[in-house]
Amino acid sequence: MVYLSSTLLKHGRKIKDLRFDQTWKDRIRIFAMGGTGGNGMPKVGGIGGPGGNVIVQADSKVQSLDKVLKKHPTKRVRAEDGGSSRSTRLIGEVGESVTLKVPIGITITTDEGEQIADLCKNGDNFVVAKGGMGGVEASQFLGCVGEKRPVRLNLKLLGDVGFVGFPNAGKSTLLKAISRASPKIANYPFTTLRPNVGVCEFEDFRRISFVDLPGLIEGAHQNIGMGHAFLKHVERTRILLFVVDINGFQFKSNSPIRSAFETIIILNKELELYKKEMLDKPAICAITKMDSKGSQKKFEELQEALSDMKNVITDPNLINPEFVPERLINFSDVVPISAKFSPKTVEYLKFQVRGTMDRYESRENEKLLQELETQISTKLSDKSNIF
Structure with a gap:
C-alpha cells in the first residue's frame, strides 16, 4: 500500500514543479x-x-x-x-x-x-x-x-558584477530587467539554486556581465545554507552589488525580521568572516521593491542610518553586537529601484555600475603601470651597476 501511494504521488507530480537546475x-x-x-x-x-x-x-x-x-x-x-x-x-x-x-x-x-x-x-x-x-x-x-x-x-564563476543578498530580495528580477537573462523567478526563498549570468550591452557596445547567485543566510561563512557554494563565486567578480529588500527579510515564520539596515550589516559581516579581502572590492547597494507601500519613508530612514553607520552599529538596542563587522564596506552609491515597475531606476543603476567599474579599471591600470615602471627602473639600475 505504501509503495502504491508513493508511486501515485511520484507520477502525479507536475513536471513544472521539478527543479532540473539542482x-x-x-x-x-x-x-x-x-x-x-x-x-x-x-x-x-x-x-x-x-x-x-x-x-x-x-x-x-x-x-x-x-x-x-x-x-x-x-x-x-x-x-x-x-x-x-x-x-x-x-x-x-x-x-x-x-x-x-x-x-x-x-x-x-x-x-x-x-x-x-x-x-x-x-x-x-x-x-x-x-x-x-x-x-x-x-x-x-x-x-x-x-x-x-x-x-x-x-x-568559481568569472563575472564583472556579483549580486549579494538574502533569498527573495529581488536579485533574479533585477537580473532579468538589467540583461537578457531568463532566470527562474518565484515568490519564495531559494528560487535560485545555481548561478545565472546575464550580459548588459550599452549603446557604445560596452558589455558588462552580471552574476545572480544563490541567496545567503546568516552563518553562510560557516557553510550554512548554500554558504561556500555562493561565496566562492563572489571572489572572482570585480564589483559587489548588494541587493536589499527595503522591507527587510525574514527567513522563516519563527525567525526574527531583519530590517534593510540590519540586512546590509549582516551581509557585510558574512563577507568579512569568509574572506576579509572581499571588502576591498568596489560596492554598490541596490534597494529593491521601492514600489511597495511605505517604501519611501523606510528608504529615508535607511539613508539616515547609513550616513551615521559607525554610531548606529555601536548601539546594542539597534544592532545585535554579533552582527557588527570589524570593517564596514564602503558603497560608492545607494540606489533605490523597482525592477518590475520602474525601468528608469534600473537604467540609472546600470550607468552607476558602469561608472564604478570604469574607476576601478583605471585604478588597476595605474597600479600595473607603476609596477611595470618599478620593474624597468630596477633592471636598468642593475645593468648600470654591471658596467
Whole structure:
C-alpha cells in the first residue's frame, strides 16, 4: 500500500514543479590516471611509447561540469597506455591523452586543499596526471606506470558584477530587467539554486556581465545554507552589488525580521568572516521593491542610518553586537529601484555600475603601470651597476 501511494504521488507530480537546475555541478572530485609506458625491445634496442596524459582544459563553450560527469560517470579518468616496441615497429606508439573540457574559472586542488592550477582563460590547461615513460635501457626496457592521483575541480564563476543578498530580495528580477537573462523567478526563498549570468550591452557596445547567485543566510561563512557554494563565486567578480529588500527579510515564520539596515550589516559581516579581502572590492547597494507601500519613508530612514553607520552599529538596542563587522564596506552609491515597475531606476543603476567599474579599471591600470615602471627602473639600475 505504501509503495502504491508513493508511486501515485511520484507520477502525479507536475513536471513544472521539478527543479532540473539542482543537478548543476560546480565542483567534482575525479581520480586521474596517466597511461603506462610501453615496454622496449632489448634485443634491438627498441623503445616503448610513453603513456598518455590526463589534461584539464578551460573552454568558453562549457558552462558546468555536467559534461565531465556524463563522459566519465565513475569519475575515474584513465589515459591510453603507450605501445610496446616490436619487430615491425621499434619505437612504440605514444598513448593517447585524455582532455577534460571544463568551464573557465576552474581551480584544481588536491585532497589536502593545495591549489595546483587556476584556469582563468579560454585554452588554459594543466596536466593533472602524467603518463609513464616508455621502456628504455635505463629502465631495463620496462615501461613506467603513469601518475595516479585524486584531484578536485572547483568552479568559481568569472563575472564583472556579483549580486549579494538574502533569498527573495529581488536579485533574479533585477537580473532579468538589467540583461537578457531568463532566470527562474518565484515568490519564495531559494528560487535560485545555481548561478545565472546575464550580459548588459550599452549603446557604445560596452558589455558588462552580471552574476545572480544563490541567496545567503546568516552563518553562510560557516557553510550554512548554500554558504561556500555562493561565496566562492563572489571572489572572482570585480564589483559587489548588494541587493536589499527595503522591507527587510525574514527567513522563516519563527525567525526574527531583519530590517534593510540590519540586512546590509549582516551581509557585510558574512563577507568579512569568509574572506576579509572581499571588502576591498568596489560596492554598490541596490534597494529593491521601492514600489511597495511605505517604501519611501523606510528608504529615508535607511539613508539616515547609513550616513551615521559607525554610531548606529555601536548601539546594542539597534544592532545585535554579533552582527557588527570589524570593517564596514564602503558603497560608492545607494540606489533605490523597482525592477518590475520602474525601468528608469534600473537604467540609472546600470550607468552607476558602469561608472564604478570604469574607476576601478583605471585604478588597476595605474597600479600595473607603476609596477611595470618599478620593474624597468630596477633592471636598468642593475645593468648600470654591471658596467
